[in-house]
Amino acid sequence: MEEQKNVRRRGDDLLESLYEVTMKLMEEIKPANITFQQIADAAKTSRSVLYRRWPTTFDLLQDIYTYKAKRLFEGDFLEEMKDTGSLRGDFIQFLTFYQQMYMEIGADVLNNYFYLRMQDKENNKEPVVHTAALDKYIRAMETLLEKAQSRGEKVKKVSKATLMLPFDMIRMENLVRPDNISEKRLESMVDEVLLPVFKA
Template sequence: MMNEAGHTNLTFQQIADAAITSRTVLYRRWPTTFDLLQDVYTHKAKKLFEGKYFDKIVDNGSLRLDLLQLLTLYQSIYEEIGAEVLNNYFYIRMQDKENMNKPAVHVTALEMHLGAVEKYWKMRKREGSKLRQLVKLL
């Protein structure tokens, strides 16, 4: 439905009709279609936000192999969730210019992803690798 109408043209009435419910029911939970769509895509990308796959991270002995492992994990999650879901989630997030509606799972996921990179950094630093200090993207 979102592909047909587009994010900006999607109305509560269209969603209510597709869900066989009323707009009133939707308005009780979501004040705007933006909020509803953000919840839809957050739910669909749940595995990305949970970060459970970081448990699979092991020390591979080199920064190159560690980063390759991390990118392979990201790629498998991307393929499992689907490009459309992820692209739509980040499109919706970009519409919130002031980050007023950033879901808590988004913040938590960002911290987990940065934690994974820091884990690699510490493994390599412990071995004496001469790496530049990582810049936190916050």
């Protein structure tokens, strides 16, 4: 058993090393132009090592970004949410936590991930972790609105697509404002967009 753990640890270390080498390489080469040969040379390994795990560079890059963004997709920050006493306060807290996680991971990593997702026109390579994250975020929004109702606040009945609005909005904000989003900006997003959409 101990031997198996050691082997796995070496495998994880190797994978992390390949990810780091590829990320460093992408500082010089656009993701769309990167090749397995370039990655293999930088990692001092062979292309066959890469091909055994990833059919294309798209698959490798998506794995890298998914791995880097794991904490965001797992939604651990949602467990830190507290009832602020108002839908407005809950929304501000929600966006603040999400943005903190976004910045911790890095806007470049996440923006590149979503760029890759856009290249998958038929959506047949979406990672399972991404699908699970969408479901988790929708449930979190439903819970947030249910709490507002239980406090006596009137909320609208909306579609699942609308429930994803806070997350879609944050992603767009980070695409056009990669240098971070101020607290004032988050508050205006809540007051001018989210509350009019969700409050009856």
